[in-house]
Amino acid sequence: MTETRLDAVKLDGAGPVYDQIRRAIRDLVVSGEWQPGTSVPPEHALMEQLGASRMTVHRALVQLAREGLIIRRRRSGTVVATPPASHAMLDILSIPEEVRQLGQAYAYEVLARTDGRPSPEVAELFGLKRSDKVAHLLVVHRADGKPHVLEERVIHVAGVTGLSDEDFAGTPPGDWLLQHSLWSQAEHAISAIGAGEEQAALLDIAVGEPCLLVERRTWNQLQPVTAVRLLYPGFRHRFVGRFGPYGAA
Amino acid sequence: MTETRLDAVKLDGAGPVYDQIRRAIRDLVVSGEWQPGTSVPPEHALMEQLGASRMTVHRALVQLAREGLIIRRRRSGTVVATPPASHAMLDILSIPEEVRQLGQAYAYEVLARTDGRPSPEVAELFGLKRSDKVAHLLVVHRADGKPHVLEERVIHVAGVTGLSDEDFAGTPPGDWLLQHSLWSQAEHAISAIGAGEEQAALLDIAVGEPCLLVERRTWNQLQPVTAVRLLYPGFRHRFVGRFGPYGAA
DNA sequence: CAGTGGTCTAGACCACATA
DNA sequence: ATGTGGTCTAGACCACTGG
Incomplete structure (x- = not known):
């Protein structure tokens, strides 16, 4: 000492x-x-x-x-203290905000919406009962007219209020949920995958093109709220964060 | 109110x-x-x-x-307050630690090392003068014998002490640098790219296979220390973090 | 002006861990 | 037993800002 x-x-x-x-x-x-x-x-x-x-x-x-x-x-x-292991803090902005910060024009389109029971995979992924009601959404977000990210979302109807009356014509689901639901915990995963056929068509890229896949599941007091998969064409998208060993710089 | x-x-x-x-x-x-x-x-x-x-x-x-x-x-x-935009805290562990937390055996191999002047691209990427000395390293890290991540690293020789006497036989460069250098700021970027020919061969995957690319640049008091590109085969690697809207949960 | 938070003090008692 | 940090008090003065 x-x-x-x-x-x-x-x-x-x-x-x-x-x-x-x-x-x-x-x-x-x-x-x-x-x-x-x-x-x-x-x-x-x-x-x-x-x-x-x-x-x-x-x-x-x-x-x-x-x-x-x-x-x-x-x-x-x-x-x-001895310096801690480094950690990277990556801001996950709302998608409209993300696009605007790139200086590009934002638009989005709800391609599909189905309300019903969860498929077995969704139920398992999310810890839901088959009898719970969920809404599925498929949304494409555009920057300057070009596809920016593909959003596949599942919302647990019991976890938010006013969902059935909302058509997401004015606000994309992610931002709407931020205003109409509470959440206390989230889990993120980031990985890289190649675009599938349908995904490639919707994103206007080649099949197999590398994409960043961001998956987020959100709970409020242990009750599931929403799960989302965001698929970003990788060659033009990256997440960036700046910080020091002891936290944000 | x-x-x-x-x-x-x-x-x-x-x-x-x-x-x-x-x-x-x-x-x-x-x-x-x-x-x-x-x-x-x-x-x-x-x-x-x-x-x-x-x-x-x-x-x-x-x-x-x-x-x-x-x-x-x-x-x-x-x-x-109104709930803030969410942020994701992703732990960037040392690679040996990362592999051991997966319960797999860790090994690494230094494939190449060259000491000299930076190439124009490296100099620009890093804000170095062509006259500064740098060391280039190419390292493959293995988990249970299989390639886990490919590391390409540039170290600014003036930013650390004892570099020329170190052969990285006992400690991989990332961990060695944590012990032998100070850093005050870092910048991370995560993106997805397809593996190139050489990379695919070293990682034992197909050319074009989607990979997570993690790039990190580190400075100490505005002086560059090191820059590293980590290439993870995407289908088997993901970063995960858990947290609430107001910080780590 | 007056109400709010921001800072600072001098002192006190307690909890804990180690020599 | 003693030296350390952890908490708490009662009071004070200041800085800012809305009415």
């Missing part, structure tokens, strides 16, 4: 004191000056050094611990 | 008071009892109702605001 130099912590006078303390220590950690495993001075030492109250120092340290830069334990004190 | 019922906030006596308050209000929001746009009682009202000090109430509300459930403004008060 290496020592750390207390007088290395310097405030810059900008903004709240707790944030000055947080940034000062953060900079010492990310610059490598305080290596992983070295001990951070205890709160009372920082209080004296910085002329701040313990609550203020504490607030800075708690936030750094939440961000994963330091690890705090009673009695044994605070140490610099 | 609808009203909210103050007496709906009930503590359960479990854990710290600030956390009881946080959970009580969170439950009212996610259950839909307090709809988006309704105003949350001001701190002094919650103090009286709950018999807690203002700092304690404040702490709970600050955390809820950080989580995006409520929006706080001076003078106009606190309101329930």
Whole structure:
């Protein structure tokens, strides 16, 4: 357990004191000056050094611990953490928003809608009973007139209100659901597959063309709400995210 | 601006008071009892109702605001937020860890290494000068003996120490870099492409087979560290993440 | 102006883990 | 036993902003 130099912590006078303390220590950690495993001075030492109250120092340290830069334990004190495994945060925007951010004109078309009972595969995928009512939707979203993504969606009718009266003429199903349903948990999967015959025709691409497949299932308090498969032609679509080792940058 | 019922906030006596308050209000929001746009009682009202000090109430509300459930403004008060656009958190594990979590045996092989100057494409991709030194690596990672992912990597020699003495015989480059370099920012992109001839041969798949392409570029304080392209045969690989609308579940 | 949240203090008691 | 962090209080002053 290496020592750390207390007088290395310097405030810059900008903004709240707790944030000055947080940034000062953060900079010492990310610059490598305080290596992983070295001990951070205890709160009372920082209080004296910085002329701040313990609550203020504490607030800075708690936030750094939440961000994963330091690890705090009673009695044994605070140490610099080893950098965590990286994680990628990918924004899954609503599709209209996604297209508009590309600077292209958005349009969509509901190609098919069937209301009824779930097929065995859908029921299993989703943990539904065969007797539950579901709506199936097939939607193509266009950017500047060209197919952008193909959406296949199943909605659990009991999980949302007002579904039977909605024809999705004005709002695509994804955005409508965001406004008319609650959800508490979701599961995403991303994989690559080749386009099937029907899919290729609807997306105006060749059969077997590589596509990104984004699958999302959504629940509210363990009750299924919706499942969706989004098929993006891969050569023109990518998901991008920017961030640092300790979270969004 | 609808009203909210103050007496709906009930503590359960479990854990710290600030956390009881946080959970009580969170439950009212996610259950839909307090709809988006309704105003949350001001701190002094919650103090009286709950018999807690203002700092304690404040702490709970600050955390809820950080989580995006409520929006706080001076003078106009606190309101329930409308649910944010969803985001997907995808863990990008180290590849050995990824394979072991699948319960398969991990192995890797460095197929090629060249040290020298960057090609024009690499230099542009990475913002390097032609005069900077880089190392190129081609690595195949195997799971239970079968190719799992193909790694093409460029390392900026000036960004890490000890690179020239390392032969990557004991540790694959990705894990070695995690231990021997700092990074402060990264950019990821995920797309789908068909395998090229050489790639297909190395991955033991058919040419044109859909693959997930994960590209990551990493910087430390604006200085490039490494860029990597990971090519996963798509039919057997997927990234999965679970979370709620307000963050990891 | 007045009501709201943002910050900060000085002090207190408690919980926990280790020497 | 003691030093650490975890929580909580009562009060204060300030910053912002809508009426």
